Amino acid sequence: MTVQTTSAGGTGAGKKDVRRLDRVIIRFAGDSGDGMQLTGDRFTSETASFGNDLSTLPNFPAEIRAPAGTLPGVSSFQLHFADHDILTPGDAPNVLVAMNPAALKANIADVPRGAEIIVNTDEFSKRAMAKVGYEVSPLEDGSLDGYSVHRVPLTALTVEALRESGLSRKDAGRSKNMFALGLLSWMYHRPTEGTERFLRAKFAKKPDIAEANVTAFRAGWNFGETTEDFAVSYEVAPAAAAFPAGTYRNISGNLALSYGLIAAGRQADLPLYLGSYPITPASDILHELSRHKNFGVRTFQAEDEIAGIGAALGAAFGGSLAVTTTSGPGVALKSETIGLAVSLELPLLIVDIQRGGPSTGLPTKTEQADLLQAMFGRNGEAPVAIVAPKTPADCFDATIEAARIAVTYRTPVFLLSDGYLANGSEPWRIPDIDELPDLRVRFASGTNHTQDDGSEVFWPYKRDPRTLARPWAIPGTPGLEH
Structure with a gap:
């Protein structure tokens, strides 16, 4: 990292240094109920609006939550942002925000010496530490001496900031993730207006909760500005050179893929039909496409994987741009119908958002292990084309290309994404319509x-x-x- 230092006048704590960096990797970690995904997503959105290039890596446990404060229940969100073009969410975080002992223990091995660690000291009770095998507090035994550790009572500070809100102590403490977000937003000079608008919109039906979160967010910002523990803030300039001129938005892989399917249907002048059985991490595509009936999209949530692809193949026979979405276990069940699509020579998109296996595998563990199954997982000679995106934003272009191959050559096409691409995000330049290929078909x-x-x-x-x-x-x- 390139570092330049200047000084700026602070409020209440004298002058503070402002260091200019070329890139930063931040990881938010806590219990799956601590709102780490929301916190990371909001920091990402503001970073995207600021103009940095970025790449994210959400990491969360299974949908059935492990007991609070245990290692299996740790959820994290990593963001890499820079003033230049970057391609990965990074390996080693420069900053770790640990909301409890489990979050610290689960992530400390990835944090290099000299990095900053912000810990919520309120959660480091003997009982909480014992749950994850700490006999002595890591904040006191010298094991963190090689790091720049900031001990912050996030829960207590949040409760104090919301003392006049009318919320119970327990409910007030739930906003501690917004306090942490405010603190990190101050540290890295992130915009704040978008997050405040988001919180008021998200909790529009519960204005007291909305204002509590906004208050906690502002309190975190003010804490960073006034405390002596944070004598340095950081600037990462926009990545102007990395982006061609255009209109950009932050987008996840599954959303980009969904938009690609809609665009392909419009460019082909065909109704888009999705036959799908919900499966992590592909279900978001079904959820998103179900919102877009105005674009001629029809979604069918089938009773199982076989019915989903059977309905999609029937739609292809009837002249629709047909899609089925699944993950590795579903591909195994769909193999006979994929072979039928090969023999019938009908265009069909099989979207495989890969996850860990074998068998039904692990819904929240990502693997890229379905390539051989996609290539050869059918009886007889049944070759199919395979397209794989390289980044979350590339999911849009890869989807358009998969649709082009399918309708041009009357063949099934595999679109191989994965959980990291599906849930990760990056800036995406919204294309002009005239940049998209003409996919119209002559029946x-x-x-x-x-x-x-x-x-x-x-x-x-x-x-x-x-x-x-x-x-x-x-x-x-x-x-x-x-």
Whole structure:
């Protein structure tokens, strides 16, 4: 990291140094109920609006929560942002925010010596430390001497800031993640207006909760500004050179993939049909597409994986841009119908958001282990095309390309993403419509072959000399009955 230091006037604590960095990696960690994903997402959104390049890595336990304060229950969110083009969420965090002893113990091995650690001292009770095997407090035994440790009673400071809110101590303490977000926003000069608008909108039906979170957020900012423990704040300049001119937004992989499917349907001038059975980490695509009926999207939540792809293949036979979404276990169940799509030569997108295996595997563990299954996991000769995105934003372009191959060559196409891409995010330049390829299809409308006796017939597998694809005939087309 490149570091430059200047001084700035502080409030209540004298002058504070401002150090200019070229990149930073921050990890928020706590119990799965501590709001670490929300905290990281808000910091990411403000970082994106500031103009930094960024890459994120959400990491959370299974949906069935482990007991509070235990190692299996730790949830974290890592963000890497910079003043230049970056490609990964980073390996070693420069800053770790640990909301409890479990979060510290689960993540300390990844933190290099000299990094900053912000710990919520209110949670370091004997009982909490014993849960994760600390016989002596790591804050007192010298094991953290190689780090720059900031001991902050986040819970107590939050409760004090909300003393006049009318909330119980327990409810007030739940806003401690917003206090931490405010503190980190001060440390790295992040914008604050967007987060305050977000909180008021998110809790619009509970204005007391909304104002409590805003108050905690501001209190964290003010704490950083006034305390002597934080004598340094940091600036990471916008990554202007990394971004071509255009309009940008922060986007996750699954959202980019969903938008890519919608755009492909519009560019092909075909109704988009999704036949899907919910499965982590692919379910977000079903959730997102179900919101877009206005774009000709039809979503079907099937009773199982086989029914989902069967319905999608039927939609392809009827002239839709057909999609099924799943993860590794679902691909195994869909294999027979994928082989049928190969033999019928129908366009079909199989979206595989990969997770850990084997068998039903681990829903929240990411692996990229389905390639051989995608290539060869069918009986007989049933080859399919495979497209894999490289980043969350690239999920949009990869989806467009997968759709292009499918409709042009009348073939199933695998789109191989994974849990990290699906849940991670980065800046995405919103493309102009004229930048997208024309995917329009000419359906068969009449006979295509003259027999020896001079009669005209339709051959469903007659090859296009340019693409070697067969014609796509819609059932019920006049003149094609047989």
